[in-house]
Structures are given as structure tokens and as C-alpha cells.
Amino acid sequence: MKDVILLMVSATLVNNVVLARFLGLCSFMGVTTKVDTAIGMGMATTFVITVSSMGDWALETFLLAPFDLGYLRTVTFILVIAAAVQFTEMVIRKVSPALFRTLGIYLPLITTNCAVLGVALLLVEGRYGFVDSTVFAFASAFGYSLVMVVFAGLRERLALADVPAIMAGPPIGFITAGLLALAFMGFSGISAN
Amino acid sequence: MTGPDLSIDEPLLESVARVVALEGETVWLEPEPKASCSGCMSLAMCGAKGGGVRALAARRFPLPGAPALKIGERVVVGLPEGSVLRASATAYAVPIVLMVGAGITAQTNGAGDLGGALAMFGGLAVGLIIARLIASRLSGRGELTPRFVRRVASGGDCSRNL
Known part of the structure; x- marks a missing residue:
């Protein structure tokens, strides 16, 4: 259990995909104008990252590694991610058409970005078992969602602040993101010991 | 058909949709496509925008x-922020948390x-069943039905209006 907790803390805070690995910056800047949208988007991305990591693990373990097909890894993972996005939409549509329509109005259609592929490639480096790889992917996605929500909250406050015209919008957003990344660097001192 | 019985005081999450059909007193709308990044000028090339006519029709x-x-x-159609959060938690958080x-x-x-x-797939299946039950309850309360907010001014940029 201790190992699982350490794995989750490491993936969520210490090696945060957005602020430590700088993945998923497009959605980090694009969808963080409102906290509610950021939470919804974070949950959708968490689902896609976790589900796609399961498929990626299976293909890596039973196909790519045994047959020395590492050069096909990126293409294969992109295919798995695309399938996971479609699978997610299909499942939600089957579970509840009303839920599917409502989410389609307020959240982006395609919940994938470079962070999804980045997490899949990090799993290969980690050489985890099935459950550990899924937990790692879930924790990484949770870290992504956490940062999205924190940043959306900051941007909502920034929208009310008296920012000089030349710094308004993305410039002050990037400066804030930089300060947030510095704050998250504080977690890098955490280790198992 | 009556609108959802929800508090007007609750802040609304707004989105733009286009009228595609009129059937008696019912108006059918199609949401305008959103991209998960929406910060890049090359959206049309990377395929992140849209998702196809069929996807929108659905x-x-x-x-x-x-x-x-x-x-x-x-x-512009709106739904209380709490309702959107409950909808996304039902669809995504419940199944994935149970699975993990x-x-x-x-x-x-x-x-x-x-x-x-096997345990994970079992957890996912149970999560989806629970999600289905919660979704039908939300739908029954009218929490998943968007309401009309206002017309988009002709020639207006929807992204700036919201």
C-alpha cells in the first residue's frame, strides 16, 4: 500500500505532467478560463489517460517489447489513445444519452492532447506492472487536473485584477504559470526516505 | 414541454449552439464544436477542432x-455550473475511481x-452501472436540460460573447 501511495504522490506532485514535464500546455492555457470547465475537462482527460494507459500497457507488454517493435511505439500509442477517446464517448452515450448530450454542449469533443501520449510513454520508462501502470496514469492525470483547476482559479482572480494592458491575457497567464511551476518545484525534494 | 425546475440564482455555464430544426414547439439545436486546447491558430490543420458532422449530429x-x-x-444556452460538475463527475469520476x-x-x-x-474491469462495470443510475436521477430532475439564455448578436464572435 505504501508503494502505491508513493507512486501516486510522485506522479501527482513531484513529477507533475504539466509543471514538471511541461506536457499538455495547450489545454492548460486554453481551457482554464473557468474553474468549472477546468474540473470537467480534467475529469474527462483523467478518464481517457487511465483507459488508454491500460491498452498501451497491454500492447507494450505482449506485442511491442517481445517482438522488438519499439520503433512503432508512438504510432501504436496514438492509435490506442484515439480508440480510447472514441470508446469513452461511446460508453457515455450508451450509459446515458442525456448525459452525453449535456457534456457535448459544455465540454470539448476531443479530450486528448500531448499529455495523454506523454503519460503513455512515461509508463514504458517506468516498467510497471498492470495495476501500477494504471495507478501511475490515474495519478498523473489527477495531477494534470489539479493544476488545471488551481490555474483556472488564479485566472478567474486575474480577470478581476488591474493588470497593465500590455500584460493582460496570455502574458500574465504565462508568468502565473511560471510561478506555479516554481512552487511545484518545492515538491521535488520529496523522496521515499 | 417545460424547462428544468432549477434555481435562477445559480451561475450558469454558457455555450453557443445553432438552431438546426423546428418541430412544432420544440427547437432542436446543435452545439458548436470546441477543441480541448482552443489556444492555437492551426486548429483546422491538427484535427483537434470539430469531430465531424456525424459527431455533431449525435x-x-x-x-x-x-x-x-x-x-x-x-x-447561447446555459446550465447551472453545479449541474455540469455533477454530470461530468457522474460520467467520468465515478467509473474511474471505482476501477482504480x-x-x-x-x-x-x-x-x-x-x-x-479483472478487478479493474469489474470496478469499471460497477462504476458505469452506478453512473447510469445517477444520470437517470439527474435527468429526471431536469438537471441535464439546458435553458435558453440569449441570442448571439449577428456577426458576433461567440468566443468573445461568453
Whole structure:
């Protein structure tokens, strides 16, 4: 259990995909104008990252590694991610058409970005078992969602602040993101010991 | 058809949709496509925008209590922020948390990769059943029905209006 907790803390805070690995910056800047949208988007991305990591693990373990097909890894993972996005939409549509329509109005259609592929490639480096790889992917996605929500909250406050015209919008957003990344660097001192 | 019985005081999450059909007093709308990044000028090339005509057609929804609208007109539709959060938690958080929880429990109890995988799929299935039950309750309360907010001014940029 201790190992699982350490794995989750490491993936969520210490090696945060957005602020430590700088993945998923497009959605980090694009969808963080409102906290509610950021939470919804974070949950959708968490689902896609976790589900796609399961498929990626299976293909890596039973196909790519045994047959020395590492050069096909990126293409294969992109295919798995695309399938996971479609699978997610299909499942939600089957579970509840009303839920599917409502989410389609307020959240982006395609919940994938470079962070999804980045997490899949990090799993290969980690050489985890099935459950550990899924937990790692879930924790990484949770870290992504956490940062999205924190940043959306900051941007909502920034929208009310008296920012000089030349710094308004993305410039002050990037400066804030930089300060947030510095704050998250504080977690890098955490280790198992 | 009546609109959802929800508090007007609750802040609304707004989105733009286009009128695509009129059937008696029911207005059918199609949401305008959103991209998960929406910060890049090359959206049309990377394929992140849209998702195809079929995907949008599948998301058509009726709008109860709308004023007289014309086909092709763009309107802003709103849903209480809490409702959108509950909807996304139901669809995504419940199944995935149960799935990961089941996997961790199985591994802690000594199950290997196969046992963990089976537990995870079981957790996901249970999560989806629970999500279905919660969604039908939300739908019954009218929490998943968007309401008309206003027309989009002709020539207006929807992204700036919201």
C-alpha cells in the first residue's frame, strides 16, 4: 500500500505532467478560463489517460517489447489513445444519452492532447506492472487536473485584477504559470526516505 | 414541454449552439464544436477542432421554453455550473475511481496482473452501472436540460460573447 501511495504522490506532485514535464500546455492555457470547465475537462482527460494507459500497457507488454517493435511505439500509442477517446464517448452515450448530450454542449469533443501520449510513454520508462501502470496514469492525470483547476482559479482572480494592458491575457497567464511551476518545484525534494 | 425546475440564482455555464430544426414547439439545436486546447491558430490543420458532422449530429438536443427562433440562428444556452460538475463527475469520476480502487484493493490482497486487471474491469462495470443510475436521477430532475439564455448578436464572435 505504501508503494502505491508513493507512486501516486510522485506522479501527482513531484513529477507533475504539466509543471514538471511541461506536457499538455495547450489545454492548460486554453481551457482554464473557468474553474468549472477546468474540473470537467480534467475529469474527462483523467478518464481517457487511465483507459488508454491500460491498452498501451497491454500492447507494450505482449506485442511491442517481445517482438522488438519499439520503433512503432508512438504510432501504436496514438492509435490506442484515439480508440480510447472514441470508446469513452461511446460508453457515455450508451450509459446515458442525456448525459452525453449535456457534456457535448459544455465540454470539448476531443479530450486528448500531448499529455495523454506523454503519460503513455512515461509508463514504458517506468516498467510497471498492470495495476501500477494504471495507478501511475490515474495519478498523473489527477495531477494534470489539479493544476488545471488551481490555474483556472488564479485566472478567474486575474480577470478581476488591474493588470497593465500590455500584460493582460496570455502574458500574465504565462508568468502565473511560471510561478506555479516554481512552487511545484518545492515538491521535488520529496523522496521515499 | 417545460424547462428544468432549477434555481435562477445559480451561475450558469454558457455555450453557443445553432438552431438546426423546428418541430412544432420544440427547437432542436446543435452545439458548436470546441477543441480541448482552443489556444492555437492551426486548429483546422491538427484535427483537434470539430469531430465531424456525424459527431455533431449525435449531440443535437431539444431546447424547451425557447422563444421563436429561426433555423441557422445562433443562441447561447446555459446550465447551472453545479449541474455540469455533477454530470461530468457522474460520467467520468465515478467509473474511474471505482476501477482504480478495485485494482489497488486486488493488488494489496496479493492478486497479480491478471487478478488486478479483472478487478479493474469489474470496478469499471460497477462504476458505469452506478453512473447510469445517477444520470437517470439527474435527468429526471431536469438537471441535464439546458435553458435558453440569449441570442448571439449577428456577426458576433461567440468566443468573445461568453
